[in-house]
Amino acid sequence: MNIVTVQQAQKTYNPDKIPVHALQGVDLTIEQGEFTALVGPSGSGKTTLLNAIGGLDLLTAGKIIINNQDIATFSDSELIEFRKQNIGFVFQAYNLIPVFTAKENVEFVMLLQGKSEQERDTRVRELLTAVGLADQIDRRPSELSGGQQQRVAVARALASKPQFILADEPTANLDSKSTADLLDIMLELNQKENITFLFSTHDQRVIDRARRVVTLEDGKIISDERVS
Amino acid sequence: MIFKIAWRNIGRNKRRTLLTAASIFFAVFFSCVMTSINRGVFDKMIDDSVTSNVGYIQIHKKGFWDDQVINNAMVYDQQWKQELAAIDKVQTVIPRLQSAAMISFGKITKNVLVTGIDPAAENKLTNISNRVVDGEYLNADDQAVLIGEGLAKKLKATIGDTLILLSQGYRGVNAAQVYPIKGIVSFGVPALSSGMVYMPLAAAQYFYGANNLTTAVVLDVAGKEDVEEVLPPLYAKLDTNNTYEVMAWQEMIPDILNLKQTKDSSNKVVTIILYFIVGFGIFGTILMMTRERQYEFGVLLSIGMKRGQLAASVWIETLLLGLLGAVVGIALAYGLAYYLMVNPIVMQGEMAEAYTKFGMDPVMPASVALDIFWEQALTVLTITTLIALYPAFVIFRLQPVTAMRS
Known part of the structure; x- marks a missing residue:
């Protein structure tokens, strides 16, 4: 089942001055349960494509259809609501709320969704256990290592039970051990819970474990390989 | 969340929060204390003026306030007194008959203001018996006078001496009489001290040929807040279009109120500048x-x-930042204001003399009226909301x- 369809996506920055064509007619389909890596050199359009799929950035032309809905038709507040219900984000710099504990960071999106305390509590413990941080529940981001923070970020992204997770260079700031641990967790969640992951990376350790590798160059897809 | x-x-x-909160604290504290002392001083000045002289409400014959002569006197009898006393919140009805006269003792003659009073009623308002520094206070049937300390010195007269009073009575009648001095009264205000003569109302009415007449009737109430309740029934009872004029305390002490307004305005300017600076700090x-x-x-x-x-969330954060300083500022300012209300600053030297000269105690009390403090909280709330x-x-x-x- 397709959950994301990108049709002829084009994105041009500074169209009136010195145009930069970040995306030039990208077509892509993501199916439920995929573990897909977007790869390519810097400036190839990976992050732009992820932002566009996440509704964080608007395309210059083309369409992004999620659950049969063209997200360009959403108003700003509808888009925020759509993101909250359907998409989980993992950022390169973790981006946890510094004044919240690990538990509160994971709980945050569920609070925004209006989930009950009991439901939140159960889900938070389940997720932090899944990412191996059950014993760090009351620590603030400044008290956690980079790898631990990124695992909290993954738990936060999963908390709202989104349709898919978008991760922008999730291992860029992590050492080898933390990278391996994070990938183990993401793959386990993908396989056990059928959660769809789409992430940008140019980290070979991540690429090696992806089941689909989409390569971008100069804003175009130059290869799309599935790994058995 | x-x-x-x-x-x-x-x-x-934390450091930035503390610095910002400290600047708000300073502004709120300074502003509260300044307003509190200013309010306290003027409240005392007004209270002193009201309770020692004009009272909260006065009734006159129409036109008397602008032309204070005895021919503008009005009839005052027991029935009217009872009707006025029956108005809710009226505590005491105080009649006065006031007119100018010349007073003479030996070779010295002076212009004075003679006030005929109901000694018991007058004392309830002005507590004048406590100001008697020599001799005794008046009784209603006395044929004697109380005079100011300054006047006694000028006349070189003392208790028991007989003074000659000369004046023009009601509708031109000749007024001439001799009265012994029963008591000498101390007034802070020099003009009062050297120009006031009190005698029982009946004696004054006889002296001025003004039987059953008074120039003013003062209605005493428990406090300023009762005045607004007394005025409507009073207006309903009296023909204020043609016969009487009714004046509340604010109309009778316009100078003090104008001074208060001027001081309030200058304080407001200081406060605005202060909050402007602090506002930029928060911003x-x-x-x-x-x-x-x-x-x-x-x-x-x-x-x-x-x-x-x-x-x-950011608005609440800004608000909390403001309130942090404001709450501490208000709490400490309230504490200090309360202390200064109980233990007013006692002025010394020239300032003390100036206060005494105007008949005021040389003290600066503070007010703890809650609106002073609420106003500051509201100001901080407004500033932080605008900044947010x-x-x-x-x-x-x-x-x-x-x-x-x-």
């Missing part, structure tokens, strides 16, 4: 905070926080991607 983010964000940069903090957190705002919007929720418009404006225009790229 919004409150929790706001509250915890307050502690993110600087919020400006920095907004710029530092644009990335974070972008993330929060990305993961599904609504712009309104984010703006509300800036981050709200930024948040509502923020594009998450742009913010996270910055």
Whole structure:
């Protein structure tokens, strides 16, 4: 089942001055349960494509259809609501709320969704256990290592039970051990819970474990390989 | 959740929070204390003036206030007294018959103001018997006078000496009589001390040929707040279009009220300048905070926080920052004001002399009226709300991607 369809996506920055064509007619389909890596050199359009799929950035032309809905038709507040219900984000710099504990960071999106305390509590413990941080529940981001923070970020992204997770260079700031641990967790969640992951990376350790590798160059897809 | 983010964000940069809160504390504290002392001093000045002289409400014959002559006297009898006393909140009805006269003792003659009073009723309002420094206070049937200390010195007269009073009575009748001095009264105000003569109302009415007449009837109430309740039934009872004029205390002491208004205005200017400076201080903090957190705002919007929720969180944070300083400032200012109310600052030297000269105790009490403190809290609330418009404006225009790229 397709959950994301990108049709002829084009994105041009500074169209009136010195145009930069970040995306030039990208077509892509993501199916439920995929573990897909977007790869390519810097400036190839990976992050732009992820932002566009996440509704964080608007395309210059083309369409992004999620659950049969063209997200360009959403108003700003509808888009925020759509993101909250359907998409989980993992950022390169973790981006946890510094004044919240690990538990509160994971709980945050569920609070925004209006989930009950009991439901939140159960889900938070389940997720932090899944990412191996059950014993760090009351620590603030400044008290956690980079790898631990990124695992909290993954738990936060999963908390709202989104349709898919978008991760922008999730291992860029992590050492080898933390990278391996994070990938183990993401793959386990993908396989056990059928959660769809789409992430940008140019980290070979991540690429090696992806089941689909989409390569971008100069804003175009130059290869799309599935790994058995 | 919004409150929790706001509250915890307050502690993110403790030094900056403390500096901002301290500047707010200073402004609130200074403003509260300044207003409190100013209010206390003027309240005392007004109370002194009202309770020692004019009273809260006066009734005259129409036109008397502008032309204070005995021919503008009005009839005052027992029935009228009872009707006035029956009005709810009226505690005492105090009749006065006041007119000018010449007083003479030996070879010295002076102009004075003679006031015929009901000694018991008058004493309830002005507590004048406590000002008697020599001799005794008056009784209603006395044929004697109380005179000011200054006048006694000028006349070189003392208790038991007989004074000659000369004047023109009601409708031109000749007024001439001799009265012994029964008591000498001390007044702070030199003009009163050297120009006031009191005698029982009946004696004054006889002297001026003004039987059953008074020039003023003072209605005493428990406090200023009762005046507004007494006026409507009074207006209903009296023909104020043609026969009587009714004046509340504010109309009778316009000079003090004008002075108070001037002082209030100058204090307001100081307060506005103070809050303006402090407002810029808070704005600087919020400006920095907004710029530092644009990335974070972008993330929060990305993961599904609504712009309104984010703006509300920043507003609460700004408000808490303001209230932190304001609450401490108000609490300490209230404590100090309360102390100064119980133990007023006692003035020394020339300032003390100036106060005494105007008949006031040389003290500066403070007021603990709650509106003084609420006003400051409200001001801080308004300033912080206005300042919080800036981050709200930024948040509502923020594009998450742009913010996270910055």
